[in-house]
Amino acid sequence: MRVAVYAIGHEGKWRIRRSLDLRVDVLWWGQRFCATPGSARMVLLSAATALSSAVRLEQRFEPRTEMSGWDPRKWGLWFRERMEEEAGRGMNGDAALGGQALFGGSGEVLHSGTGVWMWDFRQAMPEQVLRLLERPAGPGQAAGALAELGGMSDALVERVSGRSLLAAEVDALLQEMAPGLAGAWHSAAQLASLQGRLALDAGLADAGPRRGGGLLRMGRPRLPRCRRCGSEATGRTPCAACGRADCAYCEACLALGRSRACSLLLRSAARDPAVRAAAGPSTAAVRGRWGLSAAQGDAACAALGFLAEPPRRGSAAPGGRADRPLAPARHARFLLWAVTGAGKTEMIFPLLGAILERGGRVLVATPRRDVVLELAPRLAKAFPDTRIVTLYGGSDERWREGDLTLATTHQLMRFYQAFDLVVIDELDAFPYHNDPMLAYAAEHACKPDGKFVYLSATPPRPLQKEAARGRLPHAKVPVRFHGHPLPVPKRIALKSIEQCLRQPMLLKRLSSHLSLSLERGAQIFLFVSRIRHIDPLVAILRRMLGGVCIEGTSSEDPFRAEKVTRFRRREIRLLVTTTILERGVTVPRSDVFIADADSSLFDEASLVQMAGRAGRSAEDPAGRVVFASPQWTISQKRAVNQIKSMNRIARKNGYL
Incomplete structure (x- = not known):
């Protein structure tokens, strides 16, 4: 895109501006300065300069006291020098025009047949400006x-x-x-x-000056952002x-x-400051209105207290300009650390209601489209009189305005300082986890004085440390809705699946444990680390566990959804899968086996999430979880310790 570039000066103070429609700027400044005492001038520098060059010229402009005495020719020479400097940096989109289309042989600045003009607002409008205003409107x-x-x-x-x-x-x-x-x-x-x-x-x-990085990064070119x-x-x-x-x-x-x-x-940016929740209601009132358990009610009330707090000192004023530096301000944050199956969705209902009731806007962001589609009817039922918009790739509501917006995290890039409260669900999940782009988008979607609530069963280690040190307000929900402790994983020593596939007899120990689960009537998740292991492992287990319906699925399986449905119906008893099913799948009376649990692909969070598929129903709260591996790794130890810690907290607080 090309835009007009001009200088505007009042009482010796000069600025560079750019315009999509120069006629608007002429009328605007004329209305402002023609009846104002003091000197004021407008100087057209270019009728069509690449937007990128115009932005850089405006940002890098350094006014000089002598500019008030410049004539159009002097301004034209100054503009040409700036364009040549841009060309020297290799960043200018129209550097070639600096010595050709923009400048005639006499040095007069030209563009599309019109010269640079200067309007002194104390004098009559010059002929070039009159012709500009009489010209028909251009494209757009x-x-x-x-x-x-x-x-x-x-x-x-x-x-x-x-x-x-x-x-x-x-x-x-x-x-x-x-x-x-x-x-x-x-x-x-x-x-x-x-x-x-x-x-x-x-x-x-522009990338701006490099900060840090030492000698090793000095040779790396800076890139625009x-x-x-x-x-x-x-x-x-x-x-x-x-x-x-x-x-x-x-x-x-x-x-x-x-x-x-x-x-x-x-x-x-949305112009109004962020709304705050009302002073916290009692736990009993919250539980009664929203049908929460004791643990859910305590956590929701803690979060409501956080939402009622005034903005932190130093929070940016609302409605700030959108051309400030790229790094967003750090918002006030609260972590709802709830075990898998604790009912995180129900816990956020009081938080959403507290902001919506005061006229605020709320965003609930989740990493996956299927979760958006699953949450939408539940939110519609909980808030029947609220305008709810659901956004994901291919959504037909992408331009609708809503009081409550439910979106995949990538959709957040289309918002800017719009929401009073941003709720990030499954903070630790792909693609949000370890993606600075999505974290950046989430920060910019929230008003400067708005607030964040993170939901996770397995927060990243840095957040866990912040919470432990008291730097991150948080609430733990250490128990599921049915009030039974989480199943604690047991370990069995087993050679790697790669080795077991070459020597199938090594799988006998695993198959005997699988048989125990089948005999008690459980559905079995068998997680593996590699897609290539699924088919040969399914074939071997079918021979070893004759008469049992065993299938495998992965992200590459076109029949994945169909197999998960059959698994829920108990038509498939044992499903060999990768971590694609570590979240969002609830199957009553399930046992979980994780082969190669020592794999580097299975971190603490992944192991806890997979273990969380067991014991989710009130009819079978003590499902079995088995870590099968040749080594006992730090990730496995941390996963077991995290589960045991939640059980201790639940017992201490009387939730079990």
């Missing part, structure tokens, strides 16, 4: 005076409030939600930008919009549209 622009554009500007800001959208996404939103604005919103956006209600930026931001997801932009491609053969773009968030150095990104 709308005709009319500021008063007429004001209504369009209000409508646009209302539609994009709390959003972070590329220009193509704005087009799609308006086509669906405000067809009257579609195709002519650039003028309205420019007016909103001048009013400070909308930030118009390039999709990528994506303003939408915070990732370094490593991609390069020819671009017709700016003319570069190697226009930078972000590969990390490419699935949501190409964020380029020259693409326009609109961001508009």
